[in-house]
Amino acid sequence: xxxxxxxxxxxxxxxxxxxxxxxxxxxxxxxxxxxxxxxxxxxxxxxxxxxxxxxxxxxxxxxxxxxxxxxxxxxxxxxxxxxxxxxxxxxxxxxxxxxxxxxxxxxxxxxxxxxxxxxxxxxxxxxxxxxxxxxxxxxxxxxxxxxxxxxxxxxxxxxxxxxxxxxxxxxxxxxxxxxxxxxxxxxxxxxxxxxxxxxxxxxxxxxx
Numbered sequence: 056x057x058x059x060x061x062x063x064x065x066x067x068x069x070x071x072x073x074x075x076x077x078x079x080x081x082x083x084x085x086x087x088x089x090x091x092x093x094x095x096x097x098x099x100x101x102x103x104x105x106x107x108x109x110x111x112x113x114x115x116x117x118x119x120x121x122x123x124x125x126x127x128x129x130x131x132x133x134x135x136x137x138x139x140x141x142x143x144x145x146x147x148x149x150x151x152x153x154x155x156x157x158x159x160x161x162x163x164x165x166x167x168x169x170x171x172x173x174x175x176x177x178x179x180x181x182x183x184x185x186x187x188x189x190x191x192x193x194x195x196x197x198x199x200x201x202x203x204x205x206x207x208x209x210x211x212x213x214x215x216x217x218x219x220x221x222x223x224x225x226x227x228x229x230x231x232x233x234x235x236x237x238x239x240x241x242x243x244x245x246x247x248x249x250x251x252x253x254x255x256x257x258x259x260x261x262x263x
Contacts, residue, residue: 084213084217084218084219084260085260085261086154086190086192086219086257086260086261086262087153087154087190087261087262088261088262088263089122089124089153089154089257089262089263090153091123091124092124092125093124093125093152093153093154094124094125094126094127094150094151094152094153095119095124095125095126095127095152095153095154095155095156096126096127096129096146096147096150096152096154096155096156097114097115097118097126097127097128097129097130097156097158098129098130098139098143098146098155098156098157098158098159098180099129099130099131099134099139099156099157099158099159099194100130100131100132100133100134100135100139100158100159100161100162101130101131101132101133101161101162101239101240102114102130102158102161102194102196102225102240102241102249103115103128103129103130103156103158104128104130104131104132105128105130105246106132106236106240107235107236107237107240107241107242107245107246108236108241108242108243108245108246109243110128112243112246112247113128113130113246114241114246114247114249114250114253115127115128115130115156115250116128117246117247117249117250118250118253118254121250121251121254122254122257122263126156127150127152129142129146130158133162134159134162135162135163135166135168136159136160136162136163136172136173136176136177136180137172137176139159139176139180140176140179140180140183143180143183143184144183147183147184147187147189148187151187152189153189153190154189154190154191154192154262155184155189155190155191155192156191156192156194156253157177157180157181157184157191157192157193157194158193158194158196158225159173159176159177159180159196160173160177160195160196160206160209161196161239164196164197164198164199165199165239170206170208173206173208174206174208174211174212177193177208177209177212178212178215178216181193181212181216181218182216185216185218190218190262191216191218192218192219192220192221192253192256192257192260192262193209193212193213193218193219193220193221194220194221194224194225194253195209195210195220195221195222195223195225195226196209196225197225197226197229197230199239203226203229203230204226205222205225205226209222210222219256219260221252221253221256223252224248224249224252224253225249227248228241228245228248228249229241229245231245234248
């Protein structure tokens with residue numbers, strides 16, 4: 056093989072690896088392995104609460120059955136990130152989980168609040184958990200619009216604070232009318248898809 060061809064082949068292999076990793080919908084950052092009796096807190100707004108489906112079909116309930124760990128659902132419908140930031144320390148101090156799954160920002164976007172404040176609030180929530188030696192998985196919430204996409208600050212926070220980000224599944228689910236109960240909430244099948252994506256991200260990042 057000629058040198059130029061060898062170099063191209065090496066570049067192509069590297070590019071394919073990068074594409075493969077980034078197309079999975081979650082970043083690759085190692086999480087502490089979860090013990091069989093570990094407790095997880097799912098924290099957020101109505102997407103965590105499970106609005107649009109029965110309680111046993113919410114993503115935390117579905118995820119719990121998938122991974123065999125207790126997951127405490129601390130989703131509050133309508134909550135904005137500022138209120139979540141005030142609420143989180145008490146929840147973590149009470150439950151002392153091994154992992155926090157954080158899904159916040161959607162109501163900020165719906166109310167057209169300052170994105171810079173939303174970013175600061177979510178970053179602060181991640182830091183609160185990290186300061187307590189609690190692992191964090193961040194779910195990126197898309198902004199409303201014709202083409203759903205999540206703000207870049209989720210990946211920025213993940214990179215800065217070394218926490219994995221599941222950046223694709225919420226946009227995919229909320230962009231599919233067959234997976235929604237209404238304009239902004241998944242149905243049972245949608246929550247199941249979210250749970251499956253989170254389980255895959257946890258496994259990929261070493262938690263399972």
